[in-house]
Amino acid sequence: MMKCKPSQNSEYIMHYRLRDLSYRGHFMLAALLSLYGWVVWVVVVGCGCVWAGWWSLLRPTLPPAHLSRFYARPTFLYPLKVIVFYCLVKFRKSRDGEADGAGYGAKSYRRVEEMERSQPLCKGPKAIDAVFFSGAGGRGWGLVVAMERRPRTLTSTLIYLKVPGQGLLVRPTHPDTVTFRRTQDEDRFCAGDLTITPSNPMTTWTIHYKGKLKSEAESMAEEVAAEFELRWVTQLPHFDYDTDLPPLTTAKAFAREPWNREFFTHLRQHHQTHYEQMGQLVGTITLDGITHSIYLPAFRDHSYGREREWRLMHRYVFHHIFLEDGSRGVVGVVCQPSTCSRLEVGHWWSGYGDGCSVSDVGLQLHQHGENGTPPTDYAFTFTAGGVERLVEVEVDEAPQHYLGWDWEARMVETFVRYRVDGVPGSGICEWHYRNRTGRPSKLNDRDPISMKDYRSQYLAAGFGGI
Template sequence: MVPNTGVLTLPCHPDTVTFRPEDAEDAFCAAGLTISLLTPVKSWKLQFSGKLRLHSNPKDDPKDVKIDLHWVSNLPLFDYDTDMDVMTTAQAFAQEPWTRQYFQQLREHHQTHYEQMGHLQGYVTLDGESHNIYLPAFRDHSYGKLRDWRLMHRYVFHHIFLENGCKGVVGVVCQPSTCSRLVLGNWWCNSGKGAAVTWVDLDLKQHGERGTPPKDYAFTFIAGGEQHVVEVEVVASPQHYLGWDWEARMVETWVKYRVDGVSGAGICEWNYRHCEGRPEELNTQDPEWAAKYRPKYLAA
């Protein structure tokens, strides 16, 4: 989201399947974007050079964009394997029928996920005009035996950055094979102290269950024993698809937040299971060296 301009996307949007060069197996690079590790768990370098177009006007002339940013953090990771609230997790498991198959699915479908708050600093050049950037930011990483978007029915995650320095992630996940309702998140006060989210009153089935997320709503959550009231106003809501077969549809909303009366901004992700597949005309454009792996991906 660029102020006074709008949301910029790659020309291939809403498709997000991109490929690194065949000879760059050890690099994190695709579609003009390169991400380089500088210091583990501390800093990364992000660079982009290419064309982006306005999401609101795809037929408009693409813009020349160059990005040179550092992602930096002095905060610890929040690792959901170790840092989730035990009672909150137990309550999620307790809602499910306990069978041998259920616990086998818990083991098979487990994915490690961690998150980290930080900030981005550097330069963005848009059609030759350079802008100095310093923004609060967030990164996450998920991995497991199988990273399968098909397991999830829905989820919502709010990424919140307030003017007073408080920040956090608040979400609810519906993954029927493991937890029909799992509360997730972490909240950081401006002193740098973090706590797990233990309760959220947002009910997924009452918010966008038919595929269109709400644009003006509120909810309450608890973290570190303190209750917070969140007001949400959506500014823009482009959508894209995830996975080589478009297994998920993501509505990525840009949001104005208000938490306990304090203003802020951020994004909110509404994820939906998508079953209609990736268009074949896009599959035929995949590079030949990568296309041979697609059947194995689909069979996993």
Template sequence: MLWLVVGVAAVTWLLLWSTTPPPRLLGVYSRPGCWYWLKVLVFYIMVKVRRWTHKPGGSGGEAGYGVKARDTPELMECVQPLSDHPKAIDAVYFNGANESGYYLVVATARRPRGVINGVLYIRIPGLGLLQLPKMPDTMMFGAGDQIKDKPLSRLKVEVDVRWTSRQPYFDFDTDMNARALARSIAREPWSHKYFQGLREAHQSHYEQMGRMEGAVVVEGHPYILRLDSMRDHSYGYKREWKLMHRYGLHMFATHDGLQGNVGIICQPATCTQLEMGYICKDGKATPVSSVHLPLWQHGENGHPPSDYAFSFVAGGKEYVVEVFVVECPEFYIGWEWETRVVERMATFRVNGQRGWGLAEWEYRHHGGRPWMYSCSDPAWTADLVKG
């Protein structure tokens, strides 16, 4: 009888131990549990099966994790219809940088009812950093293509650039490394609620490396821009910045022609350590298979480091990245300023090769949107459903 009691107690303890996830680092970052490697295998197989069985012409409702949202680049590139959710999203982002210290960042995110989140930075050596007068606030209001807001500059600035590329698209719905994705998902406690959250939070996102060339004229003085560049396009049912804890992304180009975007995303509702990214060279995009950048050791207090290093693996080769921040303006997104983005213009060294680009770090912000900005919102916005 005693052995039976001991056996039942041991089995009960084993079941409780195996189903209880280990404590999260800093209360945020999940760690592998007892069933971690089995979960890695299960999710890896699921992603592979979805890739193999996906048939073109689908609705896009099940996009992600191996399945495309749109079947052709032409369908991806066009303006996407907004859903009926108040936080529906169709967003584009461009950045550019060069060895001489020129940087350009421009982004627009379309929201319902003509609401736009807009960003513009231009850094010119010897002149300084130019930005929209309203920043760090990014809320703009328009009807169609017409922005109804304060003047876009206090200096007379004209920007005329052309973006071109011979590099392939990188579609995060289908092109991420399956093992890296499986490891990231397997760290999290699984439940029906968890997978429902994965589905609801999903956005389709693709990127492309290229070149940006043209000129910016400031008060009649022209500055020539020849920049290595990255652009992206995101769209989905909604974008809820409140789900995001933080991320650190590194978009770079090097002297020997390598371009890439590599980093870690922490969104506790879905994945607290998503290892993501890819590199491009000679017309080929290669996904990263691992990223060693423990966010909890880098700027968890809201102040990202200005010089640091991390490593990643792509195509079986390890890359060591050193980052040196040149300038770091900040901006906020949302009706409640629910997210804070530190747009760090930086120089890089990747396996000894000199580089340049952006290191964008994001943090969840709880301080709200100051009245000095919200008081100038159009009267009609008071009746909008914002949540």
């Protein structure tokens, strides 16, 4: 038998060992690649499940595609954008008023005394400082009083007075609200025979009116001599939309929008500080020499900022609810496409004075009065303090008026009966619509001659919206 040489035998063994190692290496590589594929698949599926779960938890509504010009539809990145904006709001809140500009978690002022005053107006013609009061009671009385201050004495003044057995009374110039302050009243809420004055910060305001009112329904009816001596009082804290809206609700709203440089520019330029409070209206109202004592559950708000551009707003609705068991609150939805096409807002207070913010509103604007006529009998849900409530609404009166020097906004100010989880009540519901008819020329011709050039500046300023 022939034997291999030692060197040849070693080479033979080494060859097979190397081939075996090669086979094992290929096998291990294949196993690692397979394991890697499984890991990637598990990660992708896991992330997809988390993403889908987060999306489902956020529950974004999808408005019809043909209304996407006004109501933004959330994109695939919506959950991530919610997280980013949520962190932004929480960071701004943590700065405790030191953030750059008010809003989105940051206060406009540290002291309430600086909030509760006639605000210094910016130089732009659309600068705004506005107050609004509403009240309604079971005896059939209802009241809305509001005033917007703009630069150069331009003012909007509004009064609605619902009188039992007499109907709805309004100012003689209704539905036009344009008025002008006297030069000495430039820094006050005082125009059109109406004076509104802050007396004690976040506690007391006074409302005085002495002038004529007319029937809203009967244009030929005689005017009524009216005088209001009212105080708005409260012991409840105010609700500041800059800081008190739930961060997650705020983040969900702004994450719906397409994010670009123009979007964030609009957020800075068109922000307005807005805060609200629930309280009571007490005092007297005298009509043609007959004095009536008034005690109404009531609401008020105060807004101010560098610009209020009504032409940017598509729609909104605010419900001011006063129930017979003492509960009360505000529930609203705002659609301003340039910044936020669905912002759910509000706050709810028990009869014992305990309050919480509204975190979810079931009412879809595009399903309620998108054609320009608000519904008169409807229902929706809202969530506050983790409790979902059912609101039923029946409209008694639905007058309208216009705001802005060119009537850029049409307001339908409804006086309604509420029922929340079966508890009856009353109140106001304000519907806003973008208006394009313009203010009649015969009304413009009556404006002071000295304001003609300023009107041109007003009309040319701002916009860039819908």
